[in-house]
Amino acid sequence: MVIERLRHEFTRTIWLLVLVVVFLYGIFLKRELTMQQHINIWDGFYALTNDMYLLTYFVFPVMLFLSVGILIRESRQEVLIRVVTPWGWAYRTLTHFLVETAPLFSILFGLSLFMTIGLPYEYGWNGDMRWHDEVNTMSALQERFSIPLYPLPVQFLLWLLLLVTVHLSLAGLFFLHQKKGWLFAQAMVTFFFGVFGFKALPEDLKFLSPTTYLSVAMTSLSYSSLFVAILVLIGVVAMQYFLFDQFTALQRFDWDRWKENGAYLFYGGLFFLHISYTARVLSNEMTTVNELITATFIGIGPESFSYQRFMAYLILFFGATYLSQLRIQRELQEISHYKLIRYKSPHRWFQAIVFREVMFFAVLITCLIGTTLLIGQLLRLEFGFESAFGYSLPVVVAFLVVSTMSQLLVYTLLCFIATWLLQEAYAVLIVLGTLSVLLFPGLNVGWLPIGMNALVVLESHAMTDVLSMLGGTVVFLLACMHVLLRRSLYI
Numbered sequence: 001m002v003i004e005r006l007r008h009e010f011t012r013t014i015w016l017l018v019l020v021v022v023f024l025y026g027i028f029l030k031r032e033l034t035m036q037q038h039i040n041i042w043d044g045f046y047a048l049t050n051d052m053y054l055l056t057y058f059v060f061p062v063m064l065f066l067s068v069g070i071l072i073r074e075s076r077q078e079v080l081i082r083v084v085t086p087w088g089w090a091y092r093t094l095t096h097f098l099v100e101t102a103p104l105f106s107i108l109f110g111l112s113l114f115m116t117i118g119l120p121y122e123y124g125w126n127g128d129m130r131w132h133d134e135v136n137t138m139s140a141l142q143e144r145f146s147i148p149l150y151p152l153p154v155q156f157l158l159w160l161l162l163l164v165t166v167h168l169s170l171a172g173l174f175f176l177h178q179k180k181g182w183l184f185a186q187a188m189v190t191f192f193f194g195v196f197g198f199k200a201l202p203e204d205l206k207f208l209s210p211t212t213y214l215s216v217a218m219t220s221l222s223y224s225s226l227f228v229a230i231l232v233l234i235g236v237v238a239m240q241y242f243l244f245d246q247f248t249a250l251q252r253f254d255w256d257r258w259k260e261n262g263a264y265l266f267y268g269g270l271f272f273l274h275i276s277y278t279a280r281v282l283s284n285e286m287t288t289v290n291e292l293i294t295a296t297f298i299g300i301g302p303e304s305f306s307y308q309r310f311m312a313y314l315i316l317f318f319g320a321t322y323l324s325q326l327r328i329q330r331e332l333q334e335i336s337h338y339k340l341i342r343y344k345s346p347h348r349w350f351q352a353i354v355f356r357e358v359m360f361f362a363v364l365i366t367c368l369i370g371t372t373l374l375i376g377q378l379l380r381l382e383f384g385f386e387s388a389f390g391y392s393l394p395v396v397v398a399f400l401v402v403s404t405m406s407q408l409l410v411y412t413l414l415c416f417i418a419t420w421l422l423q424e425a426y427a428v429l430i431v432l433g434t435l436s437v438l439l440f441p442g443l444n445v446g447w448l449p450i451g452m453n454a455l456v457v458l459e460s461h462a463m464t465d466v467l468s469m470l471g472g473t474v475v476f477l478l479a480c481m482h483v484l485l486r487r488s489l490y491i
Contacts, residue, residue: 005099006099009099009100010106015107018103022058023111025048025051026048026111026115029047029051030047040120040121041120041121042125043119045112045115045148046112046151048108049112049155049216050217055211055215056194056211060210061191063163064166065187066097067097067167067170067171067187068183068184070097071093071170071171071183072180072183074092074093074096075178086247087241089175090172093171094164094167094168094171097163097167098160105159124148125141140220140221144220151217154230155216157230158213158214158229159214161230162233165237165240166210168244169190169240170186170187172244173186190210193210196209197212198211207222207223207229207377223377224382225289225377227373228373228374228376228377231370231373231374232374238363263322267319267320267323271316271368272371274296274312274315274316275292275371276375278296278312282295287382288381288382289373289376289393292379293372293373293397297368297372297400297454297455298454299451299454299456300439300451301454301457301459303460304456304459313451316368317404317407317453318435318436321412321415321432322432324360324408325428327356328353328412328416329419329425329428332419346485354413357408357409358405361405362401362405365405369397369400369401391463395463396455399466399467400453402467406453406470406471407449407470408453410473410474411432414431415427415431415432417477417480417481421484435450439451452470453470
């Protein structure tokens with residue numbers, strides 16, 4: 001069905017007009033480009049897709065026009081009834097929007113190839129080329145990418161994420177008011193903000209403009225790392241999905257769920273306060289993002305303890321465990337013979353819960369690290385791959401992700417086992433309180449699987465030892481839970 005829609009979209013006559021407009025602009029741009037000395041095909045290829053006048057005043061308005069048209073067309077009551085949920089409706093309109101914008105960016109890519117005709121071919125960048133102004137920033141690509149083909153997949157990913165972000169932003173507000181006039185006003189404000197961001201915002205704040213992400217070169221100038229830019233867009237999309245999920249709760253008047261989600265907002269606020277306070281206190285000492293990540297997630301150890309870092313660890317990781325237990329407690333309250341019959345066995349029911357919580361921990365730690373990188377970007381800290389604790393930054397981040405998922409799973413399984421045995425919700429508080437006490441000096445002996453995801457443990461333990469200890473503990477606790485579930489079958 002998607003293929004048929006794409007075939008229909010590519011055959012619309014409106015795209016012939018778009019092709020003519022971009023083609024004429026490309027001829028003008030190529031004539032200007034050929035006046036420069038020492039150029040090659042890569043300068044021509046990236047000139048069109050990174051020209052901010054074309055992207056801001058033509059491509060961006062066309063995107064908004066298509067998005068508004070789809071939202072109005074899909075706002076019929078029969079469509080809303082058929083998709084059931086607000087997110088289902090948003091996803092339906094998003095797929096239509098991606099299909100309808102495919103010809104636009106295909107034209108951009110195709111005419112970028114046209115721009116290379118007649119230019120000399122070279123494998124690498126042209127070292128003499130230094131074209132850098134507010135319209136086209138080719139030198140930024142040469143400084144950021146060693147091979148000319150590397151910016152292309154990043155450009156495609158930025159386009160995709162921006163399309164999703166812009167459309168869901170319009171769709172979210174439109175779903176609330178359901179008024180076409182307000183939707184047109186939203187589109188106009190979005191367009192003018194894009195123009196304002198391109199023309200008026202300083203380079204340090206251009207990351208706030210949506211038109212920045214249409215150009216991989218302009219995004220390179222706005223961020224110390226393109227990885228951070230991609231994480232920012234992914235975070236915005238995740239937030240939009242969360243908001244659409246809240247629309248569903250609001251429609252169903254599920255106020256208990258709103259209260260539960262208040263815990264997530266409170267947790268996010270505490271984390272933001274923690275990282276902001278850390279950055280402010282150490283602002284005179286920190287120069288790189290690496291140091292900010294280390295200071296944020298350093299944690300506590302047997303030989304390194306402070307009450308500030310202790311409270312930070314409780315907020316970040318025991319708070320995440322508590323959020324997980326909120327969902328697990330609801331599952332335990334709703335457990336019944338019908339649910340076990342649907343899962344065919346308690347083991348499959350338990351496996352589904354564990355898988356869901358592991359995915360939650362993975363998303364959570366990714367968001368925490370992404371927010372830390374964003375704060376570092378706002379503070380204009382340098383982004384590099386210097387070593388920390390004797391390891392490179394990517395290795396430290398990978399360890400932080402894997403060890404945190406494993407450590408949180410250990411805490412969650414301990415709470416689950418205690419709740420299963422005591423049949424009372426207060427068991428979670430008992431477990432978390434006991435684990436908190438074991439983090440104090442003298443009780444934190446270093447070999448217990450508690451607090452092992454703190455970066456400070458890398459001063460006294462090898463990464464492989466920490467991950468092996470956590471992995472073995474997870475396997476042991478899963479085996480214990482398997483025995484408890486098997487005993488429950490006999491009972």
